Amino acid sequence: xxxxxxxxxxxxxxxxxxxxxxxxxxxxxxxxxxxxxxxxxxxxxxxxxxxxxxxxxxxxxxxxxxxxxxxxxxxxxxxxxxxxxxxxxxxxxxxxxxxxxxxxxxxxxxxxxxxxxxxxxxxxxxxxxxxxxxxxxxxxxxxxxxxxxxxxxxxxxxxxxxxxxxxxxxxxxxxxxxxxxxxxxxxxxxxxxxxxxxxxxxxxxxxxxxxxxxxxxxxxxxxxxxxxxxxxxxxxxxxxxxxxxxxxxxxxxxxxxxxxxxxxxxxxxxxxxxxxxxxxxxxxxx
Amino acid sequence: xxxxxxxxxxxxxxxxxxxxxxxxxxxxxxxxxxxxxxxxxxxxxxxxxxxxxxxxxxxxxxxxxxxxxxxxxxxxxxxxxxxxxxxxxxxxxxxxxxxxxxxxxxxxxxxxxxxxxxxxxxxxxxxxxxxxxxxxxxxxxxxxxxxxxxxxxxxxxxxxxxxxxxxxxxxxxxxxxxxxxxxxxxxxxxxxxxxxxxxxxxxxxxxxxxxxxxxxxxxxxxxxxxxxxxxxxxxxxxxxxxxxxxxxxxxxxxxxxxxxxxxxxxxxxxxxxxxxxxxxxxxxxx
Numbered sequence: 001x002x003x004x005x006x007x008x009x010x011x012x013x014x015x016x017x018x019x020x021x022x023x024x025x026x027x028x029x030x031x032x033x034x035x036x037x038x039x040x041x042x043x044x045x046x047x048x049x050x051x052x053x054x055x056x057x058x059x060x061x062x063x064x065x066x067x068x069x070x071x072x073x074x075x076x077x078x079x080x081x082x083x084x085x086x087x088x089x090x091x092x093x094x095x096x097x098x099x100x101x102x103x104x105x106x107x108x109x110x111x112x113x114x115x116x117x118x119x120x121x122x123x124x125x126x127x128x129x130x131x132x133x134x135x136x137x138x139x140x141x142x143x144x145x146x147x148x149x150x151x152x153x154x155x156x157x158x159x160x161x162x163x164x165x166x167x168x169x170x171x172x173x174x175x176x177x178x179x180x181x182x183x184x185x186x187x188x189x190x191x192x193x194x195x196x197x198x199x200x201x202x203x204x205x206x207x208x209x210x211x212x213x214x215x216x217x218x219x220x221x222x223x224x225x226x227x228x229x230x231x232x233x234x235x236x237x238x239x240x241x242x243x244x245x246x247x248x249x250x251x252x253x254x255x256x257x258x259x260x261x262x263x264x265x266x267x268x269x270x271x272x273x274x275x276x277x278x279x280x281x282x283x284x285x286x
Numbered sequence: 287x288x289x290x291x292x293x294x295x296x297x298x299x300x301x302x303x304x305x306x307x308x309x310x311x312x313x314x315x316x317x318x319x320x321x322x323x324x325x326x327x328x329x330x331x332x333x334x335x336x337x338x339x340x341x342x343x344x345x346x347x348x349x350x351x352x353x354x355x356x357x358x359x360x361x362x363x364x365x366x367x368x369x370x371x372x373x374x375x376x377x378x379x380x381x382x383x384x385x386x387x388x389x390x391x392x393x394x395x396x397x398x399x400x401x402x403x404x405x406x407x408x409x410x411x412x413x414x415x416x417x418x419x420x421x422x423x424x425x426x427x428x429x430x431x432x433x434x435x436x437x438x439x440x441x442x443x444x445x446x447x448x449x450x451x452x453x454x455x456x457x458x459x460x461x462x463x464x465x466x467x468x469x470x471x472x473x474x475x476x477x478x479x480x481x482x483x484x485x486x487x488x489x490x491x492x493x494x495x496x497x498x499x500x501x502x503x504x505x506x507x508x509x510x511x512x513x514x515x516x517x518x519x520x521x522x523x524x525x526x527x528x529x530x531x532x533x534x535x536x537x538x539x540x541x542x543x544x545x546x547x548x549x550x551x552x553x554x555x556x557x558x559x560x561x562x563x564x565x566x567x568x569x570x571x572x
Contacts, residue, residue, distance in 0.1 A: 121499070123502065125502070141497050141498060141500075170497055177498075180498055184498050185498070187484070189502070191506055191539075193542075194535060194538040195473065195477050195535065199469045200561060200563065201534070210470065210567045210568070211456055212407060212427060212466055212470050214408060215410075216474055216475070216509050217568075219508045219509065220474040220508070221474070221568070222502075222505045223505065224558075224561050225564060226562075228558035229555075231558060232555045236549075236551050239546055242546060243543060248484050249480060252484050253532060256479075256480055268518055269514045272514035278486065278507055281499075282504050282511075
């Protein structure tokens with residue numbers, strides 16, 4: 001993998017750990033270092049052979065490539081500090097689900113050119129090093145923001161790594177990313193969390209009622225297993241966009257309820273028929 | 287399969303077709319007849335070898351076992367007519383997602399004892415004979431309502447068939463079934479349909495935005511691929527319960543939005559953390 005020798009993963013969870021697994025498999029000679037505020041996660045990552053060694057932020061002076069894969073509030077705070085420590089040839093990339101704040105946090109940093117803002121659209125509802133899996137990124141989309149602000153040689157280095165991991169690239173500005181991702185990702189998480197909450201609240205005194213739940217419920221509510229540590233800061237950073245999506249979602253639900261109340265089943269049928277179109281849209285997504 | 291020889295499937299779709307496949311595999315000597323208002327589906331079911339022969343309602347006089355697997359509005363209308371035609375030894379069961387109206391429709395029928403109200407909690411988002419799959423019911427729950435109203439010998443026959451198919455039985459009255467299933471099934475479908483509608487409406491003029499959608503969105507919105515022909519009558523029959531679940535779901539979404547507006551991220555975090563409990567609840571559901 002070209003001149004990359006020492007890779008540092010800051011935040012060894014589902015995404016950071018999965019990246020570590022892929023780059024190590026593709027180039028076993030790399031040294032993979034892990035940095036994490038959670039000592040238990042670090043030990044777990046060592047015993048799972050996801051990382052070779054533990055490290056600290058100061059060690060980043062030796063880094064060729066830094067993957068910043070912490071929750072997005074921590075990432076925004078750490079990124080400027082990381083850029084202060086690294087050398088001029090180091091590539092630093094984040095993988096967070098929000099892009100505006102992190103780009104903003106380093107827009108005037110003297111080492112802005114060492115940073116690449118990315119969002120690999122991949123994951124599961126699980127978290128921590130144990131959740132890391134090989135080939136998570138195969139055929140997945142990687143959204144890259146403000147690529148023009150990254151040094152050309154580092155762009156090349158990053159794209160080579162992404163291509164080896166099997167990703168296809170999309171380019172977008174941070175504001176557009178945050179606006180659209182609110183619809184196709186953040187809203188789904190809220191919809192699942194609130195569905196889970198509604199059903200748990202209602203059925204908490206009913207024994208065995210979840211025996212009645214089938215695979216449809218499980219699928220719809222799956223994202224409610226996601227990590228609140230990761231998702232609270234995402235909702236915070238993308239608050240305005242998320243509120244907009246919620247307004248529209250709530251309006252559609254209220255309209256559906258009104259149609260039920262008015263026995264307007266023709267409209268209910270028509271709306272569902274049109275929404276069936278999601279079949280074609282989702283073709284190719286797991 | 288005891289004295290069962292001629293099985294009639296009324297409504298050859300995902301559920302009816304999957305039952306046909308299972309009983310035929312478990313007993314190849316059975317004659318499986320298909321009745322469907324959709325001639326195309328009948329031909330498809332023949333060519334897929336799901337049924338042996340087409341039939342009409344009048345033929346049900348020769349039936350040992352009738353599976354009524356049409357949309358629930360059709361089922362409520364057909365069931366009394368079917369009971370009028372069958373002989374005294376015939377077992378008729380429905381498999382619909384609502385149980386109050388169908389039980390009500392035949393409560394005073396002279397052949398009420400020939401009918402068993404069931405709801406196998408199994409399915410996919412697809413429909414029609416092509417959607418039928420073997421072993422769909424393995425390890426799934428089958429909710430049986432008013433079993434005491436079915437003749438004991440026919441109960442035994444039905445339970446034998448269900449056990450061979452791998453199902454576990456739960457007994458419930460129709461009203462309780464409809465109330466709880468609104469939470470663990472019907473609400474999920476509305477949540478998915480409205481999520482799909484919201485995102486499609488917003489992004490209809492944006493090219494390629496669904497490239498940004500990952501497996502999380504696909505999972506949450508999966509049920510929006512479901513058949514409006516099947517689901518509109520379910521929502522109609524279970525209107526009161528569904529409205530209640532929608533009220534609570536909408537309230538939770540509005541509360542979440544208010545918390546976002548008020549920057550009350552502590553409560554958002556806490557609510558999500560509590561809802562994570564869905565992990566344990568869903569253990570064992572696909």
